[in-house]
Amino acid sequence: MPETRTTTVRDLRRSNQSRTLWELYLHGPLTHQELATAAGVSIATVSNVMGHLLRQGAVLEVGVEDSNGGRPRGLFHINPAYGHVIGVDVGETAIMVELFDLRMRALASHRSVTTHTRLEPAEVVDQVVEGIEAVLGQSGRSESEILGVGVGVPGLVEHSVAGEAVVFDQSIGWGTVAIERMLRERTSLPLSVDNGANTLGQAERWFGAARGNASSIIVLLGAGVGASIVSGPSKHDETASLPAEFGHTTVVAGGRPCVCGALGCLEAYAGADAMVARYDELNARRQAANPREVEDRLVDILSAGPEDAHAAQVIDELYRYLGVGLGNLVNLFTPDRIVIGGWVGHALGAGALGRLRGEIASNALHRPMSRLELVSAQLGTDAVAMGAATLPVASFLRSGGESEESATPRRRLTAAE
DSSP states (O other), X not given: OHHHHHHHHHHHHHHHHHHHHHHHHHHOSBOHHHHHHHHTOOHHHHHHHXXXXXXXXXXXXXXXXXXXXXXXXXXXXXXXXXXXEEEEEEOSSEEXXXXXXXXXXXXXXXXXXXXXXXXXXXXXXXXXXXXXXXXXXXXXXXGGGEEEEEEEESSEEEEOTTSOEEEEEGGGTOEEEOHHHHHHTTOOSOEEEEEHHHHHHHHHHHHXXXXXXXXXXXXXXXXXXXXXXXXXXXXXXXXXXXXXXXXXXXXXXXXXXXXXXXXXBTHHHHSHHHHHHHHHHHTTOOOOOSHHHHHHHHHHHHHOOTTOHHHXXXXXXXXXXXXXXXXXXXXXXXXXXXXXXXXXXXXXXXXXXXXXXXXXXXXXXXXXXXTOEEEEOSSOTTHHHHXXXXXXXXXXXXXXXXXXXXXXXXXXXXXXX
16 A cells, blocks of 8 residues: 555656646746646645756756846746757658757757668668767767657658557658667667657647647658648647658549659659659659759759749649648648748748648638648758657656656756756
């Protein structure tokens, strides 16, 4: 019986610590009173929890709230130096690894590009490990200061019975890849793996264009096309998004062959690789030989003037078929907001949103379309890596700042150190 009581008290303490940390992380700095209201607990509970977190070093007093004659109230926030996290963006042609503090300030980064047409799983593991070592070296941080590594990958991500992430991506020829197991053989750091479009969505939801919106779709336009669908609020603003293989929804029955093997997929019209291949075909010229050449050629296509009829045709097809795909999503999910991101999304330039909205409206029901807000992503082309880094941050917040294995606080640097 005493054992049960000890476990219950420990669970309650960790739950209160977790709720407090979530509120501070996503909405801080906050006073004790604001924390009690937001977390739905008493002032006494907040005082006890904050006392523990302050002694532990997980939070800091960062100032005082302006007062109208009463006693000034202290403002508290997450200690950014309490731990660090690493985010990895495994693109279809390149890998970005970044190291962040707990306020998501990038402290080091490493980018590698494949010399092959597509990344192979073994090459991914080599480059991720190389990138982790590089950002640790650049920042002067040790592995003991890292709370975890988040990895955003292309394709469907499922977790095995053992809890390890397995990736399925037939569009890049991977088949079934036990990517987490392969990485664990090379690093002892805690790992979290998710779909790259979903990590982009989480970054934009926590810090960017989807912040505060409980019904949104975040679209990743790059070599391929992906989406993260957010539907409904979740407890303490944890991720409630769902990755969607948006690029492999059919927009033309019996249309162009897609890299996945199907016909008429959106990615065959709106993915960077497909757009460049289409332009090269229209111009009867050599196909782009590598990922860097694809990026350079697409930038030229998007910036071409009206005299380049073939570029105009490719761009017209991009908007037309993206409008069909997004119109379908509007009718299915009735989102309040659609966020356009990814490196291709950022490269579209001024006027893109207005043109795209017109195409979506041609394919969506009037009522959901009338309340839809279409916006650009705010976090830049590295948002997938930032979003991946939020995966270990979420684990830290869920744990109440303690290790998952026990209730013993994890020792981390304080700001003074």
